[in-house]
Amino acid sequence: MAAAADPAPDPTPAIRAALDRLAGDMPALGVAVSGGGDSVALMRIMAGWACGRRIMVATVDHGLRENSTDEARQVADMARSLGLPHETLTWQPDGMAGNLMANARDARLRLLSDWGRRNDLAAVALGHTADDRAETLMMRLARGSGIDGLAAMAEWRDAFGTRWLRPMLGAGRAELRDWLRAQDFAWIDDPSNDRDEFERVRIRKAIAAMDLDIAALSRAAAHIAEARDALSHYALLASEDAxxxxxxxxxxxxxxxxxxxxxxxxxxxxxxxxxxxxxxxxxxxxxxxxxxxxxxxxxxxxxxxxxxxxxxxxxxxxxxxxxxxxxxxxxxxxxxxxxxxxxxxxxxxxxxxxxxxxxxxxxxxxxxxxxxxxxxxxxxxxxxxxxxxxxxxxxxxxxxxxxxxxxxxxxxxx
Structure with a gap:
């Protein structure tokens, strides 16, 4: 008789601990949910973690894919099933020049920031994982970035007038999907995640082809972030008479x-x-x-x-x-x-x-x-x-x- 498969590890304790550390004193938080496995996992974990806190959900419909509006409706249904209010934020990319993905990223953050301010949210949580951190490190290495670029994906940062939280940087993408499957929770697969014209997709495939350790790459980015923080403290001392x-x-x-x-x-x-x-x-x-x-x-x-x-x-x-x-x-x-x-x-x-x-x-x-x-x-x-x-x-x-x-x-x- 074959041995039973080990149960999927539960990522929720570590993510809850990160939420306690980053947002334990915040009475109201937003969470950005695209419908993918990472952000759906974050939404479900935050719903269970809330303990009286006001949690709100937003989905940005960039209009870049045929099914994006329907996917936003699916996220709204998921949020409602958890008792969380949801809003779809729409971006119109017509006439935008330059890097479409960079424009879409900035538009997403600006829309979420405005939404957070309208609803008096202390911060907005994002579903970035250890995989995102590792991929970003490799992308920035390829561009010859300095220490700030290599130390990207901090647990929190302030930008566009909002505090952004990333409580899942210690969890891997596969780990989160295994947890969702074990709980019989659905998510939406984005077909653009397989399109080689996007730099992140190419880097993701290169990491897999070289069998690089995602957790080790993520730790390396964290170590660089510690060095960056030390430089920032030095700079603060040098400017104390400003x-x-x-x-x-x-x-x-x-x-x-x-x-x-x-x-x-x-x-x-x-x-x-x-x-x-x-x-x-x-x-x-x-x-x-x-x-x-x-x-x-x-x-x-x-x-x-x-x-x-x-x-x-x-x-x-x-x-x-x-x-x-x-x-x-x-x-x-x-x-x-x-x-x-x-x-x-x-x-x-x-x-x-x-x-x-x-x-x-x-x-x-x-x-x-x-x-x-x-x-x-x-x-x-x-x-x-x-x-x-x-x-x-x-x-x-x-x-x-x-x-x-x-x-x-x-x-x-x-």
């Missing part, structure tokens, strides 16, 4: 000049993202070029910012040309940098620009000329109404969207 004022930053030059190139690069990336609010860092080559310019005492532009040595300090401010390109705002949030209060109907926020500066007597504000030109102004049509940073003008109020706390978070960002 001063944030009126949407600009100043850093002491000596700690920067004494630090290794990688620390200086990380700080320049963090300052640029703090100034602009960009979701992604500037390209490595352009950052290194900027570092070379700064080292010789020259002023340089980088990703919509101006970086200029000023005595013993380095000043980083918004580039006026970039501020002038920013779309006018009628809701008070402008250039991803400022929140302006007191707007009346028919008024909008846009950059001051250079032309009005003489009449505003801008030097009295204490701002540099470029800072003044890039600062927010209230306009009615083509008529300048007020420039809050240059001259107090109630009832208008101006507040930067980011302060010193946000800068420290960006220095430590995953």
């Amino acid at each position: 001063v944030a004022r009126n949407g600009s930053l100043t850093l002491l030059r000596r700690p920067l000049s004494d630090a290794p190139v990688e620390i200086r690069r990380r700080l320049l990336v963090a300052t640029c993202r703090w100034i602009t609010g960009a979701d992604y860092p500037p390209r490595r080559a352009t950052v290194l070029h900027a570092l070379d310019a700064v080292a010789t005492g020259n002023r340089v532009t980088l990703d919509g910012t101006i970086i200029e040595p000023c005595g013993d300090r380095l000043r980083i401010l918004r580039e006026p040309a970039a501020a002038l390109r920013a779309a006018p705002s009628t809701d008070g949030i402008w250039d991803n940098r400022w929140k302006i209060g007191g707007l009346r109907p028919g008024q909008h926020v846009a950059a001051v620009g250079f032309a009005p500066l003489p009449a505003l007597n801008w030097r009295l504000s204490g701002l540099r000329r470029d800072e003044a030109a890039a600062s927010p102004a209230i306009w009615q049509g083509d008529r300048l109404i007020a420039a809050p940073l240059l001259r107090p003008c109630p009832p208008f109020r101006s507040n930067p969207l980011r302060g010193p706390t946000e800068f420290r978070k960006l220095v430590m960002a995953h």
